[in-house]
Amino acid sequence: MKRLQLQRWSSSALSSRARTGGRLQRHLYSGTRLQSTNSYSLQDQSLGQQLAPPSATSDVPKFTKRQLPSPPAEAARESAKLAALHARLYLPSRLPLETLARCLVDASADPSAQFNNQSLAVLGNDLLSNYASEHLICTYPRLPLTVIFAAMYAYVGPKTLLAMSREWGVEHAAAPGGEVDPGLLQYKRLDPGAKPDAEPLVGTTRPNEDQTTWRRSITSSVVYDNEFGDPERAASPPAELSDEPFLMNDKGPAPVTPEAASATFARAVMGAIYLHAGRPAAKRFFEQHFLSRQLDISKMFNFQQPARDLTRLCARENYDEPVAKIISETGRRSRTPVFVVGIFSGVDKLGEGTGASLSEARARASVAALKGWYLYSPLEVRVPSAMEEDGAAPWKPVYVDLGEVIV
Amino acid sequence: MQDLLIMTCVRFPSLPRQTSAEKFRDLSAWINRLSRTGIRTLHLKSIQSQSQSWFPFRDPIYQLIHTFTAFRPRASSRKIDMAAFVTVSKRPILGLPFLLPSCEPATLELRRAQSTYRRTKQRLRIKPDASFGSSSDNSQAHIIHNPPSSAPSTYHTPMKFLPPNDVRRTLRNDASSKSQSPEALPSVFKSAPERKYHLTREDVEEIRKLRSSDPILWSRWKLAKHFNCSPIFIAQACEASPQKKEIQRQVLAAVQSRWGKTRRMAREDRQLRKESWGRDE
Amino acid sequence: MPVQGIRTVTAARNGVGAFILQCKRLDFHYCDWAGSSRGMVSFLKNQLTAFAKENPQIEIRVSPRPHKHPVIKGHFINGREKAVCVRNLEPEQIFQKANLLKQNSGEKNKRTKKPVTSINESVRGIWSPYHGGLKGV
Numbered sequence: 113m114k115r116l117q118l119q120r121w122s123s124s125a126l127s128s129r130a131r132t133g134g135r136l137q138r139h140l141y142s143g144t145r146l147q148s149t150n151s152y153s154l155q156d157q158s159l160g161q162q163l164a165p166p167s168a169t170s171d172v173p174k175f176t177k178r179q180l181p182s183p184p185a186e187a188a189r190e191s192a193k194l195a196a197l198h199a200r201l202y203l204p205s206r207l208p209l210e211t212l213a214r215c216l217v218d219a220s221a222d223p224s225a226q227f228n229n230q231s232l233a234v235l236g237n238d239l240l241s242n243y244a245s246e247h248l249i250c251t252y253p254r255l256p257l258t259v260i261f262a263a264m265y266a267y268v269g270p271k272t273l274l275a276m277s278r279e280w281g282v283e284h285a286a287a288p289g290g291e292v293d294p295g296l297l298q299y300k301r302l303d304p305g306a307k308p309d310a311e312p313l314v315g316t317t318r319p320n321e322d323q324t325t326w327r328r329s330i331t332s333s334v335v336y337d338n339e340f341g342d343p344e345r346a347a348s349p350p351a352e353l354s355d356e357p358f359l360m361n362d363k364g365p366a367p368v369t370p371e372a373a374s375a376t377f378a379r380a381v382m383g384a385i386y387l388h389a390g391r392p393a394a395k396r397f398f399e400q401h402f403l404s405r406q407l408d409i410s411k412m413f414n415f416q417q418p419a420r421d422l423t424r425l426c427a428r429e430n431y432d433e434p435v436a437k438i439i440s441e442t443g444r445r446s447r448t449p450v451f452v453v454g455i456f457s458g459v460d461k462l463g464e465g466t467g468a469s470l471s472e473a474r475a476r477a478s479v480a481a482l483k484g485w486y487l488y489s490p491l492e493v494r495v496p497s498a499m500e501e502d503g504a505a506p507w508k509p510v511y512v513d514l515g516e517v518i519v
Numbered sequence: 520m521q522d523l524l525i526m527t528c529v530r531f532p533s534l535p536r537q538t539s540a541e542k543f544r545d546l547s548a549w550i551n552r553l554s555r556t557g558i559r560t561l562h563l564k565s566i567q568s569q570s571q572s573w574f575p576f577r578d579p580i581y582q583l584i585h586t587f588t589a590f591r592p593r594a595s596s597r598k599i600d601m602a603a604f605v606t607v608s609k610r611p612i613l614g615l616p617f618l619l620p621s622c623e624p625a626t627l628e629l630r631r632a633q634s635t636y637r638r639t640k641q642r643l644r645i646k647p648d649a650s651f652g653s654s655s656d657n658s659q660a661h662i663i664h665n666p667p668s669s670a671p672s673t674y675h676t677p678m679k680f681l682p683p684n685d686v687r688r689t690l691r692n693d694a695s696s697k698s699q700s701p702e703a704l705p706s707v708f709k710s711a712p713e714r715k716y717h718l719t720r721e722d723v724e725e726i727r728k729l730r731s732s733d734p735i736l737w738s739r740w741k742l743a744k745h746f747n748c749s750p751i752f753i754a755q756a757c758e759a760s761p762q763k764k765e766i767q768r769q770v771l772a773a774v775q776s777r778w779g780k781t782r783r784m785a786r787e788d789r790q791l792r793k794e795s796w797g798r799d800e
Numbered sequence: 801m802p803v804q805g806i807r808t809v810t811a812a813r814n815g816v817g818a819f820i821l822q823c824k825r826l827d828f829h830y831c832d833w834a835g836s837s838r839g840m841v842s843f844l845k846n847q848l849t850a851f852a853k854e855n856p857q858i859e860i861r862v863s864p865r866p867h868k869h870p871v872i873k874g875h876f877i878n879g880r881e882k883a884v885c886v887r888n889l890e891p892e893q894i895f896q897k898a899n900l901l902k903q904n905s906g907e908k909n910k911r912t913k914k915p916v917t918s919i920n921e922s923v924r925g926i927w928s929p930y931h932g933g934l935k936g937v
Contacts, residue, residue, distance in 0.1 A: 192859045199856035200820055262805025271809045279812050281824040281877040295859075330801065404817025405810035406919055410673045414804040415797035421802045431679060437704035440930060452930045456701035460679040464671065466930060467796075470707050475796040482803075483673040483799075485680045491687070511682065519802045668932025669925025798806065 180290030182222035182298060188213035193283070193295025201280060201381070201401075204389035211388060215380035218299035218373045221288030223365045229380035236383030240268040241339040243398045246495040249510075252409060254486050256516035257330050261341035262412050267402055269340055270375035276401065277374040284370060299373035300364060308369050316343045391500060410483055417519075418478035422455065422462070425485060425517045432458040434481070436474045439464060453477045486516070718748060727757040734763035811919055821857045822905045825875035826898060829865040836887035840870035843891040851895065855902060872897055876906025 177184065188194055188209040198212055211232075219228045244267040248260055255263070266272060277297070288298035302308060318336040320326060321343075330341070338344040386394035415421060422434050434455045443449040453473035454464040463484055465476025490511050499507055681688045718726075726746060729737045730753075743750040759767070778786070814820055828844060831837040844862060852860050865871070869887035872894070876882070882904060884897045 192861075196824065196857055196859040200824070202818060256803045256805070258801070258803060258805040260805070262807050266808050266810050269807070269809070275809060275812065279814070279820060279877060281820070400817035402810075404813060406813055407808070407810045408921070411799075412806045412808060413797075413799070414806050416802060416804075418797055435701065436707040437701050438707060439704060450930070453707055454701070454704070456704075457679060459701060460677060461701070462677050462679060463673075466670070466928075472796055474707055476799060479797060479799050480671075480673055481677070484675070484677045486803075487674055488676045488680060488682075489674070490685070517802055666932055667924035668927055668929075669922075670928050670931055672921070672925060 177290035181224070182217040182227050182288060183213065183290055183292055183294040185210045185213070188294045191293050191295040193293055195295075197280070197282065197295055203381075204385065204393050207384055207388040211384045212381070213294040215377055215384055216282075216294065216297050217288070218297070218368060218376055220300040220365050220368045220373070221298040229376055232380035232383035232387070233376045234379075234383070235386060236379035236381065237268075239382050239386055239394055240379060240398065240402065243395065243495075243497065244268045244402065245339065246497060247403060250495045251489055251493050252487060253490070253511045254488050254513040254516075255409070256486060257334070258341070259409070259412050259486070261333075261339075263407065263409055265340040266407050266412070267405070270371050272405070273375035273378040274371045277378050282374070282377065284373075297373060297377055299370075300367040302367045302369055306367075308372075313343050313345060315345050317346045318343060395497060410487055413479070413483060413486070415479055415482060418475055418482055421517050421519060422478045422481050424519050425482070426457055428514070428517065434462060434478075436477065438470070455481045482517075488513075715748070718746060718752075722746060723756050726753060730757050731760060734760050735766075813919070820877065821855075821902070822877050823858055823874050823902050824877055825859045825861065826901060827871075827873040827875070828860070828862045829868070829871045829873070830862070831866050831868055831870065832864060834867065834869070837870040839889045839891050839894055840886055843894045847891055847895055851898060858902060870894075872901060874901035874904060874906075876904065878906045880906045880908075882906065 177187075191209075191213070194209050194213055194216075198207070198209060203212065214227065215229045215232060217228045219225075219230045222228045225231060241264065244264055245260070248255065248263050248267075283296050285292045285296035285298045286301075288300060292298060314321065316336065318328075318332075333341045336343070382394060382397065385397050419434075419436075426432065426434050434457050436453050436455055439452040439454045441449065441451045444451075449468060450466060451468075451470050451473040452464060452466050453470065453476075455462045455474075455477045463477050463479075463481030465473050465478075465480050467473030467476050494508070494510070496507075498504060676687075678688065678691055726742055730742060739750040739753045742753045746753075775783075814822075828840070828848070830840045830844060832841070848860070848862070852858070869885050871883050871885050873881055873883045882901060884901060886894045886897055889897070
């Protein structure tokens with residue numbers, strides 16, 4: 113597969129201050145905003161309209177750093193925190209400090225889409241969920257959908273991303289602003305005591321979302337919900353992203369939690385690496401920082417009626433009916449009896465469990481057998497994105513399972 | 520644990536072919552893994568009786584699995600000359616220089632002596648296992664497998680659940696999965712549920728009619744006794760009327776209102792414990 | 801719903817994939833006047849640039865602290881900080897102290913009884929009295 117020339121695209125991620133060319137353009141538009149960016153389409157609009165606000169008509173020094181919602185691009189070169197963060201994460205040298213500084217500006221700090229990390233986070237989130245889901249589905253092809261959702265949440269969910277950005281040593285700014293060190297994560301904080309998820313989410317992609325009593329199947333959440341099975345706000349059309357300059361005296365956007373801001377930052381870093389350094393670097397970053405974390409999938413199951421599920425499974429797969437047999441026991445008449453029960457199908461043992469009563473031991477044995485089914489993993493696992501490397505071996509189809517047991 | 524062994528072997532397909540130095544290092548790690556998977560001793564005499572290849576598994580490592588799985592119990596295993604065994608259990612690299620025929624006499628001194636008699640005995644004190652028996656032919660190398668005394672891991676897919684084209688199906692030892700015959704074991708339930716399938720469509724209609732006519736008189740248990748089936752089948756066939764459900768709820772509430780704190784807490788705890796079974800906690 | 805997923809968070813294993821240096825900031829405090837800072841001033845003048853270049857992951861701050869002994873303060877990712885007083889020390893000794901802070905994890909010093917600790921499951925599983933070598937009676 114031919115490698116894409118991402119460097120050319122990634123220049124749009126930088127503001128014009130960071131770019132070498134375009135001095136004339138910078139000269140023209142430095143009046144509109146100190147850190148004015150890049151969009152060539154601005155040239156078509158009338159300058160008079162841009163300069164119409166009385167505060168914007170005068171010279172450059174009229175804008176101080178304090179009036180800007182987020183630090184200007186040239187401050188990124190002077191921040192020691194930012195350079196240290198860049199080196200600590202072993203980010204590729206092709207990823208400039210200015211982009212890393214942009215990754216640290218949340219949309220709640222600077223609503224302008226040209227200066228916040230929203231676009232990078234969208235790209236990064238897609239990459240993260242793609243890599244995580246292909247890893248999970250290829251490694252454990254029989255996992256039930258609910259467990260896949262939970263495992264996705266564990267790998268790339270907002271809680272994990274918050275923990276990761278803490279472990280990366282990212283500090284949070286008390287309040288966003290142009291004078292703040294660009295090495296700090298900038299977002300508008302919630303007021304103390306405010307509840308972020310007080311009202312239910314509206315404006316999702318799911319049809320009939322106002323019908324709260326309707327059943328929401330797990331399969332439908334693949335279509336309508338996000339990668340963790342949670343309802344997701346529908347994407348706003350790009351026309352709503354305003355290009356107008358934003359100053360601190362405007363009415364601000366909604367505040368966010370530290371968890372949401374950190375998650376957006378981590379996703380934006382992923383998107384920035386992809387944009388500047390390309391796909392292999394992004395995948396390496398994912399493997400080193402996300403996939404290397406420990407997750408025990410066998411602890412993520414919660415069965416309601418394991419014995420019934422196992423019976424349904426054996427009927428579906430044309431196995432003999434599972435039979436529970438006592439392998440050993442001790443102290444049946446005592447206060448603390450222990451039973452070891454095995455579940456057999458024909459002559460094969462499917463699982464075994466111990467418990468203080470026969471029903472408990474049987475339920476635990478059924479859980480063990482069901483986990484033995486669901487946690488099957490092929491020996492040589494290859495993910496589809498491995499085909500993107502140069503000189504990759506021909507693709508062999510991965511194991512695809514029928515799906516979870518439906519009762 | 521066998522899966523781990525097999526995975527180890529599949530990951531390093533060309534491992535035991537060379538006896539060069541760096542491969543030796545790999546091999547020591549490999550033996551280390553073997554010992555952790557439960558293989559305690561290697562039958563040295565038979566290993567050396569093979570030709571100049573120091574290890575019996577010359578070609579792809581699947582042969583190793585073959586020797587591992589093809590092992591059969593031998594009656595006279597208790598009388599095996601102990602010198603022929605090298606314990607690999609806790610100091611796995613200990614016996615390794617032995618295995619290289621080129622440096623056999625030279626590295627003999629390199630083997631660390633057990634400093635006390637007690638330690639020597641401790642190393643040799645291996646719990647007897649079914650797989651300790653004799654193999655069918657003495658000449659073949661065999662590995663003694665001593666399974667760990669722990670509950671089987673849930674990541675170990677049972678033989679029956681492996682897909683038909685999975686390589687583990689052919690490699691896995693059939694002795695381990697069929698060591699217990701389920702016929703000899705007692706059942707959890709006193710009597711196996713017998714399925715009669717004797718009710719017809721008309722009977723089901725009759726059940727529904729009776730239950731809707733007088734839900735107080737025709738309860739689930741009474742219907743089950745009348746039609747000689749299980750109450751679960753009655754529940755599947757028809758549902759109680761809302762009035763009956765409401766009455767039942769009031770009865771239950773009246774009973775529960777007489778419970779004291781201790782009993783109520785005990786019931787709640789029991790329910791919580793039951794829910795924890797499904798999470799395997 | 802026959803089976804539900806339990807949401808958890810993956811546990812970090814620093815060094816398994818990427819390694820994040822735990823020391824994120826070093827503060828060097830010195831005094832221009834006092835004699836106990838002589839080695840520190842010499843260190844700042846001659847060696848600090850090379851030290852900072854070697855360790856780009858660490859943010860370095862230098863600030864005077866008049867009429868006080870020189871101090872190196874390390875700030876760590878776990879939120880703790882460790883301070884080392886370097887009064888009357890030679891530049892080489894100060895370099896060693898800075899290295900000590902750089903390599904530190906930031907945790908409280910504690911005695912390690914086991915050489916290896918791991919969050920991975922044991923290969924041979926947790927011992928159970930009901931498995932392995934059961935004898936029929």
